[in-house]
Amino acid sequence: MAACGVGELGAGQGNRHVWCLKGWDFGDLTILVSIVRATCTFFSKPANFAPNSALSLPELAAFDMCQKRTMFKLMTQEEKECLKQQCGGSWKHVLRYILVREKNVSRVIAGPGHSIVITTSGDVYSFGANCSGQLGLGDSEDRFKPCLIRSLQGIRITQAAVGSRRTMLVSDTGRVYAFGKDSFRGAESVEAAHTNQITTPKVVESLKGVFVVQAVIGGYFSAVLSREGRVYTFSWGKSERLGHNSEPSDVEPRLLSELEDVPVAYISAGNCYLLMLAYQPNGMSVYSVGCGLGGKLGHGCKNNKGMPKLIEQFRSLSFKPVSIAAGTWHAAALGADGRVCTWGWGHTGCLGHGDEEYKAVPTVVEGLRNVKAVHLSTGEYTTFVVADNGDVYSCGSGESLNLAFQGDDEAEEEEGPDFSTPSIVESLKALNKKVAQVCPTNASYWLNSEMGHPHTFAVMESGELCAFGGGTRGQLGVKLLEGVEKVSVPMHVPIDLS
Incomplete structure (x- = not known):
């Protein structure tokens, strides 16, 4: 063109x-x-x-x-x-x-038990579980409707990262604010269970010398991206899991020096691994580092990688990645031509290839051959794809209703839900509104079961926000009826994204 x-x-x-x-x-x-x-x-x-x-x-x-x-x-x-x-x-x-x-970053985050929404003006709303102060509202009480974080007024927030009982926010001036569990290690653990709690946004002092444009929280680590395209990781560094050999509880940002000369445009964190979308004038490339179990690093093996390594499979597929999504245990990439690749653990059919087998290299999803994708996202065992016409396709685990499928509950109990190939999410299509983004919870349920079932947001082109899935802690932005733990029909979230 x-x-x-x-x-x-x-x-x-x-x-x-x-x-x-x-x-x-x-x-x-x-x-x-x-x-x-x-x-x-x-x-x-x-x-x-x-x-x-x-x-x-x-x-x-x-x-x-x-x-x-x-x-x-x-x-x-x-x-x-x-x-x-x-x-x-x-x-x-x-x-x-x-x-x-900017195109890859979402302003709506569905965390394990709590949610963060950023308006176009940079205001931040939080709601849901607040047991560790992860809503940033100055206390530890759950919220069942969106609440403005007033202590941030006058500060324009551009991006958020949400993990287990912890939240990180990035401002347009490169500052990082954190609150909730005072640990860069995302998943709950014996060591982290008794850490200090921060109930109002606090500047991360160790990052004051870095102009940060993006932050992510994985299951066992956190990472940030600087405006120069450099990646820094915190925690989980033992045995060089993330490019350095510091202690797992390390609170200092450690530079991934192997990519110091490769400008990274976007990062995405899974439970125990990190994907990096690196900028090249002739097209993007993807690097991965961390735990390789299930083949989720994309290198054709299940080996861990302590140093970032280029995923070479995209070249043989003539696939030019423009977006990446590191799910908890599996990953996905969107190509410039609208194709979608997935790889990693295939449990419950979350890869969309018609089975539950793992894939150790990026593999094109044939079930989306006639679909031009413009957005994708991944959760624990779920994958969402938004087509250019606004239709939403999903595959993976329907057990928690995180996919908004409304099947026969009795049949599912006998046979188990099977969504191993991409299917249109009819409950979203029925809204007759064009969907721009879908944002599911991307965290391990077994590590966060006390927070209730995962949930998902759908952002419409009009700016309207809908939610479905688990909502016992208020993470849907509305209070459910007594005895109701999750909903499959998308519900309107009372918040103005503009």
């Missing part, structure tokens, strides 16, 4: 130039349209910087769009140039690098 136009250069340059975006094949129409719009906006309003005759018009437009990001504004000129070189020597590539992360 190409987008062309005619633009006038600044005063003193004298020439009219025909510019063309041909070759900006970002593998994603949304990103391309964003850049085309940015270019048009650039010519209709004053720029944020002095004219630069050395730059082409598309380069100027891309640079102007970068300037609108707080993370970019706060960089020194030297840091900006360094990022430009890391991304391939072009401001268009820098903008693409930023947009890839």
